Amino acid sequence: MVLDPELRAIGGNGTGGARAEELAVLEAVGQRVLWLSTAIIDHANRVRPNPSGLKVGGHQASSASMSSIMTALWFHALNPEDRVSVKPHASPVLHAINYLLGELDESYLTTLRAFGGLQSYPSRAKDPDPVDYSTGSVGIGATAPLWGALARRYVEGRFGGAGKGRQYSLLGDAELDEGAIWEAIQDPMVPSLGEAVWVVDLNRQSLDRVVPGIAADRLQGMFAAAGWQVISLKYGHTLRELFARPGGEALHARIDAMDNPEYQRLLRCSAEELRERLPGTGSTAGPIADLIAPLDDASLLAALRNLGGHDIGALTDAFDSVDDTRPTVIFAYTVKGYGLPTEGHPQNHSSLLTSDQMRTLADRLGTDPDRPWAAFAAGSPEAARCAAAAGRLHRPEHAPQQVPEVPADLARPAPTGSGNTQQALGRVLLDLTRRAPEAAARIVTVSPDVSSTTNLGGWLNKVGVWSPAERPNWFADDAETILHWRERPTGQHVELGIAETNLVGLLGELGTTWSRWGQPLLPIGVVYDPFVNRALEPWSFGIYAGGQSILVGTPSGVTLAPEGGAHQSITTPSLGIEQPGCVTFEPAFAIDTEWCLLAALGNLGRPEGSSAYLRLSTRPIDQSAADVPGDPAARERRRRQVTAGAYRLRRHERPVVTLAAMGALVPEALAAADRLAALGHGADVVCVTSPDLLFRALQARRGLSRDPSWILDQVFPADRATPLVTVLDGHPHTLAFLSTVQNTPVTTLGVTRFGQSGSIEDVYRYHGIDTDSIVAAALDLVD
Numbered sequence: 001m002v003l004d005p006e007l008r009a010i011g012g013n014g015t016g017g018a019r020a021e022e023l024a025v026l027e028a029v030g031q032r033v034l035w036l037s038t039a040i041i042d043h044a045n046r047v048r049p050n051p052s053g054l055k056v057g058g059h060q061a062s063s064a065s066m067s068s069i070m071t072a073l074w075f076h077a078l079n080p081e082d083r084v085s086v087k088p089h090a091s092p093v094l095h096a097i098n099y100l101l102g103e104l105d106e107s108y109l110t111t112l113r114a115f116g117g118l119q120s121y122p123s124r125a126k127d128p129d130p131v132d133y134s135t136g137s138v139g140i141g142a143t144a145p146l147w148g149a150l151a152r153r154y155v156e157g158r159f160g161g162a163g164k165g166r167q168y169s170l171l172g173d174a175e176l177d178e179g180a181i182w183e184a185i186q187d188p189m190v191p192s193l194g195e196a197v198w199v200v201d202l203n204r205q206s207l208d209r210v211v212p213g214i215a216a217d218r219l220q221g222m223f224a225a226a227g228w229q230v231i232s233l234k235y236g237h238t239l240r241e242l243f244a245r246p247g248g249e250a251l252h253a254r255i256d257a258m259d260n261p262e263y264q265r266l267l268r269c270s271a272e273e274l275r276e277r278l279p280g281t282g283s284t285a286g287p288i289a290d291l292i293a294p295l296d297d298a299s300l301l302a303a304l305r306n307l308g309g310h311d312i313g314a315l316t317d318a319f320d321s322v323d324d325t326r327p328t329v330i331f332a333y334t335v336k337g338y339g340l341p342t343e344g345h346p347q348n349h350s351s352l353l354t355s356d357q358m359r360t361l362a363d364r365l366g367t368d369p370d371r372p373w374a375a376f377a378a379g380s381p382e383a384a385r386c387a388a389a390a391g392r393l394h395r396p397e398h399a400p401q402q403v404p405e406v407p408a409d410l411a412r413p414a415p416t417g418s419g420n421t422q423q424a425l426g427r428v429l430l431d432l433t434r435r436a437p438e439a440a441a442r443i444v445t446v447s448p449d450v451s452s453t454t455n456l457g458g459w460l461n462k463v464g465v466w467s468p469a470e471r472p473n474w475f476a477d478d479a480e481t482i483l484h485w486r487e488r489p490t491g492q493h494v495e496l497g498i499a500e501t502n503l504v505g506l507l508g509e510l511g512t513t514w515s516r517w518g519q520p521l522l523p524i525g526v527v528y529d530p531f532v533n534r535a536l537e538p539w540s541f542g543i544y545a546g547g548q549s550i551l552v553g554t555p556s557g558v559t560l561a562p563e564g565g566a567h568q569s570i571t572t573p574s575l576g577i578e579q580p581g582c583v584t585f586e587p588a589f590a591i592d593t594e595w596c597l598l599a600a601l602g603n604l605g606r607p608e609g610s611s612a613y614l615r616l617s618t619r620p621i622d623q624s625a626a627d628v629p630g631d632p633a634a635r636e637r638r639r640r641q642v643t644a645g646a647y648r649l650r651r652h653e654r655p656v657v658t659l660a661a662m663g664a665l666v667p668e669a670l671a672a673a674d675r676l677a678a679l680g681h682g683a684d685v686v687c688v689t690s691p692d693l694l695f696r697a698l699q700a701r702r703g704l705s706r707d708p709s710w711i712l713d714q715v716f717p718a719d720r721a722t723p724l725v726t727v728l729d730g731h732p733h734t735l736a737f738l739s740t741v742q743n744t745p746v747t748t749l750g751v752t753r754f755g756q757s758g759s760i761e762d763v764y765r766y767h768g769i770d771t772d773s774i775v776a777a778a779l780d781l782v783d
Contacts, residue, residue, distance in 0.1 A: 022076075025381045026312045029100070030071035031365045032376065034339055036096035036109070037063040038353065038361065039372040044112040045352055056113050057120075061337035061348040062089035065203045066170065068310045069332055070097060073168065073199075075389045077319035080396075081165025083148060085133035085141045087172050087201060088121035095129060099373075101390040104129035106373050124512075124545050134545035139178030140505065140538045142171040142198070144545075146184050146327075147502075147509040149193045150494070153468060154444065154510065155519045157489045161398065162517045166322070169198040176200065176219055180538065183499035191227035192468055196327040197319075201309065203336035204260040210346045216331060229328040231318050233308025242303060247291030250284035266304060267335060267344030271297030274304065305343070309334035398518030404438035406522075406602040408595070409639055414628035415590045421616040421663075422554045424593035425526075426455035431594075433462055439522070439601070444510055446494045446525045448503045454526045454554055456493070457483050464491035500527050500535035504551065508542020511549035511604065511611070520605025522550075529553030529569040529615060530560070536575070543581040543611050548604045550597070554616035556586075557729030557751070558767055559664040564757030573662065573730035575613050576692030584692040586615040586728075588666040589626040592642050592689055599643040617664040617729075619760070625649075625670060644711040645693035652682035655722050657778045660738055662688040662728040665769060669727060672774035681782055684722070686715055691734050698741060716741045723781035725749065727769055747777040 041058030050056060066087065073084065074097050086094045095118050098104040108128055111117025119126050121136030133148070135141025145167035156162040175181060184190060200219075204210060220230045235243070243252040255263065266277060279288040292300055308314045309332030322328045337343035340361065342351050353361065362369040376383035410431050415424075432440040444466070445451075451460050460483065467487035475481040496502050507525040514520035527535060532553045539551060558568045576584025583603070585596035593616065600612035627649065629635045641647035649666070650673050657676065661669035666687055673683040688694065696707040721742035726735035732750030739746030751767045764770035 021381075023313050023316075025385050026071060026075055026316070028382050029075055029385055030068050030312060032100065032367070032382070033071050033093060033096045034064060034067040035362065035365045035367050036099065036373070037067060037090075037092035038340065039358070039369075040092040040095060040109055040112050040118070042353060042358055043110050043372070044114070046355065048110060048114065057350060058092065058112060058352070059089035059350060060092075060340060060353060061342055061345075061351060062087070062172070063091075063093045064338045064340050064343070065201050065309070065334040065336045066090040066093050067338070068312060069170065069199055069201065069315060069334070070094070072312050072315035072319065073170075074101070074393070075385055076316045078168075078389075078393055079165060080393050081163045082168060083132035083145065083165065084168040084170065085135055085145050086122050086131075086170050087175070088136045088138070088141065089172070090170065090201075091119065091122045094122055094131070095127075098129040100375075100386045101393065102386075103390070109373050134541065137537060137541045138175050139180035140501075140541050142169045142175050142178075143180055143184040143502075143505055144509060144542075145169045146187075146190055146193060146196055147506040148512075148516075149195050150189060150506060151509040151513055151521075152195075152517075154466060154494070155513050155517055155521070157468075158441075159401075159519045161519055162513070164195070166195045166197050166324075167193075169196070171198060171200055173200050173202045173204065173219075180501045180505075182222075183497075183501055184505065185223065185226045185228075187497045187499065187502050189494075189496060191326060194324045194326050194328075197322055198327070198329040200329060200331050201334050202331050203309075203334045204264065205336045205346065205349070210261045210264045216333075220329075220331060223329045227326055229323045229326055231321065231328065231330045233311070233314050233318055233330060233332045235333070236306035236308055236311030236314055238303055238306040238311075242291065245291060247287035250287045251278075251291055254278070254280055254284060254288060261346075264344050264346060271300050274300060278304070305335055305338065307333040307335060310338055398516070400514065400518040401520060403514075403520045403522075403605040404436070404442060406432075406439045406598055407436050408598055408602070408643075409636070410435055410594060410598070412594075414626060415623040417623060418620040419590050419623050420618050420620050421587050421590060421593040422455050422618050424587075424590035425552060425554070425597065425614075425616060426458050427590070428594045428597050429456075429459040429524075430462060441492075442520060442605070443522045443524060443601070444492050444494065446496065446503055446506055446510070446523065448496050448498050448500055448527060451493065451495060451526075452483050454528075454552070456526060460484075460493045463493060464488055466491035466494045500531050501538050503527060504535040504539035504542060507549040507551065508539065508545060508547030511542065511547030512545065514548070514605040514609075515546050515607075522601050522604050523548075524550045524552060526552045526554065529556035529572055530563075530567050532569065532572050532575070532613075536579075539611075540579060543579070548606075548609045548611050550600050550604070550612045550614065552614045552616060554614075555618040556615050557617065557664060558755045558763050558769075559617050559619045559729050559760060561760045561763040562757055564755050566754055568751075568755035569615075570731050570751050572613075572615055573728055574691065574734040575615075576690065577695050577734070579613075582611045582613055582692075583690065584613045584615070585690050586663040587642070587689050588661075588663050588687055589621065590623055591626055591628055592687075595639045595642045596689060615663065619664045621664070621667055625667065641711060641714060642689050644708070645690040645697065646686055646688045646711060646715045648684060648715055649687040650683070650685035652677065652684055655682045655684040655720060656782045657681060658684045658686060658716075658720075658722050658724045658744075659774060659778065660686040660688055660724060660726045660735055662691070662730075662735065664729050665727050668764065668769065668771045668774055671771045672778065675771070675775050676778055679779075681778065683778065684720065688728075688735060688738075691737075694741075695737055698737065712741055718742055723747075723778075725774060725777045725781065727774055729769065745781055747781060749773060749777060 149167040279285040342348040471487040510523035587593040659669040697709040699705040700707040700709040723745040727749040732748035
């Protein structure tokens with residue numbers, strides 16, 4: 001903000017000439033950013049009609065604490081290749097800046113949180129103006145630029161066109177409570193990402209209160225220990241000038257020693273109260289009182305608020321001093337609500353200015369409340385600064401590259417003998433390098449230290465491990481080494497630490513390269529299925545932000561029998577039904593895995609594409625039971641059914657019951673059908689490969705979606721409608737809806753309790769998903 005002339009006499013920004021002029025213009029632009037962001041929220045809540053009376057909301061105080069930081073960044077430091085993740089509650093500041101840059105039409109300024117308008121939090125997918133990273137899920141938006149930096153390096157190294165540029169994260173200090181932050185910072189890949197710059201809005205307030213204690217030193221030490229450059233912007237030039245005067249040392253020590261609530265309370269004091277409280281007690285009270293005595297009231301109040309995060313000169317100096325050889329974090333001390341009547345109040349998080357307060361603010365900032373969206377006057381230094389920034393930040397269009405064609409079928413003979421779907425994953429990836437090398441070149445796999453145990457070893461040995469620079473493989477001459485760990489910039493596998501949130505964070509960013517730089521990748525992340533739920537929220541947010549990827553959960557379910565208790569997944573089979581932008585597959589056989597994986601790969605890297613989740617198993621199954629047709633046309637029909645959600649695996653001449661099974665439980669369903677037949681009860685067996693796609697087909701049949709519905713007529717035709725038993729290694733609700741296809745009676749079998757260790761037979765019996773249980777359920781329906 002523009003400093004009071006009295007305060008400039010104290011020391012101002014310590015600059016002269018052109019630099020002083022630049023700072024004055026930036027401060028004027030910052031004033032307009034503060035006004036616009038406040039007015040955008042005000043209009044949404046007090047001006048726009050609201051027939052429902054439901055609270056609209058917005059965060060004027062959170063936006064105000066970021067206005068100087070974002071002004072300095074956009075109008076001084078940013079380059080066109082740089083990208084910025086903006087903290088969720090500062091979205092109005094981003095829209096205000098985009099408006100001043102000519103990137104947002106004035107008509108949108110009145111649409112914050114309205115249907116089809118400016119989103120509550122920055123959104124790449126939904127906002128009408130440029131947004132680099134979707135934020136809103138605390139901690140995830142902050143870490144996304146780390147994975148964006150890695151994705152950019154990967155694309156630039158293998159295909160070119162991604163350029164360079166810094167990756168900025170603007171985050172609130174409360175976000176540092178999130179575990180995702182520290183999981184990302186500690187990942188072995190991150191210390192080499194010198195283009196990563198985080199700016200922490202250290203306003204020392206959360207939603208409900210002033211954060212107690214003084215944690216900044218500890219947090220700074222944690223970043224430094226992780227190899228980051230740490231820059232602290234605690235005080236502005238005015239306060240630092242005061243500290244240099246007689247009594248200044250005492251004032252400096254006094255403010256440094258204050259805990260957060262005491263400092264915040266001083267912000268709410270009148271000048272008279274401040275003169276009484278600020279000196280404190282003890283031997284330093286006199287020198288502090290003498291130091292502040294000559295200051296008039298306005299200068300005294302402004303001096304206390306002159307923190308580094310509101311000092312344009314300090315901010316621009318900090319951005320100019322970033323060391324690009326390692327990640328940087330800037331701790332910018334701020335006042336929440338800076339410049340507003342609510343500044344520093346412990347409950348100002350969602351508070352709104354009144355009409356009178358808005359008019360007073362407009363008068364102080366030199367704007368007209370009756371013309372809230374007025375632009376800077378043509379020919380003014382501020383208008384010139386905005387135009388120059390807009391020209392500097394213009395990004396060239398990246399022509400989208402066509403995704404190499406992924407074959408629908410590798411045309412191999414159907415596997416025979418015993419095998420599992422997890423093995424099929426690695427085999428398909430290797431086959432693609434031979435049969436579709438252009439598509440295979442776009443595949444990048446990611447795993448959190450589980451490559452060898454999820455059957456990626458052969459693929460990894462073939463394509464190598466990605467690293468920014470080539471590293472020696474010290475075990476290359478060790479004859480007993482099976483997994484060849486060759487790290488080089490051309491590798492196609494990225495190995496992260498153990499944290500699943502990091503894996504899906506990177507997966508989401510690798511999945512956005514088609515829209516960021518026109519270079520599509522086909523990212524596949526592999527994680528143990530019992531831990532998928534840890535990763536769901538950040539993966540979901542990545543999908544929302546336009547990231548298209550494949551997440552593979554393996555091994556899965558209580559079929560992982562020796563691993564008892566909570567180390568067995570229950571809820572993941574229904575993931576796709578509930579997750580927008582994602583298709584779920586759980587194949588039973590190797591050939592089904594191949595077809596599902598190829599179909600999922602074919603959906604990546606394009607505007608109409610989608611992500612996929614594959615749930616795989618380590619249970620060996622007789623692959624001949626898939627009974628794949630030998631005739632090419634019949635085989636293609638089977639493939640289409642597999643990738644549409646289900647196929648009829650066993651067809652009885654006179655069925656009285658249908659067994660619908662998924663994944664590892666198909667052998668039990670086949671065995672149950674044989675026993676039922678011996679008892680004189682014919683049973684059809686349906687192999688479900690995607691409950692998600694079947695549910696979509698059912699919705700389409702009812703006119704609730706535009707998805708195809710033909711698969712229901714082929715797999716569940718009306719003339720073969722019989723009572724239904726569903727069974728899967730997961731929660732039974734996943735397939736319960738199948739009874740509504742033809743409105744038949746149903747019994748749903750699955751897993752509803754925490755697992756037990758034991759053999760597969762014992763564990764299946766415990767959960768009631770063994771062959772005996774299927775037979776019994778069928779007999780109850782037909783007898």
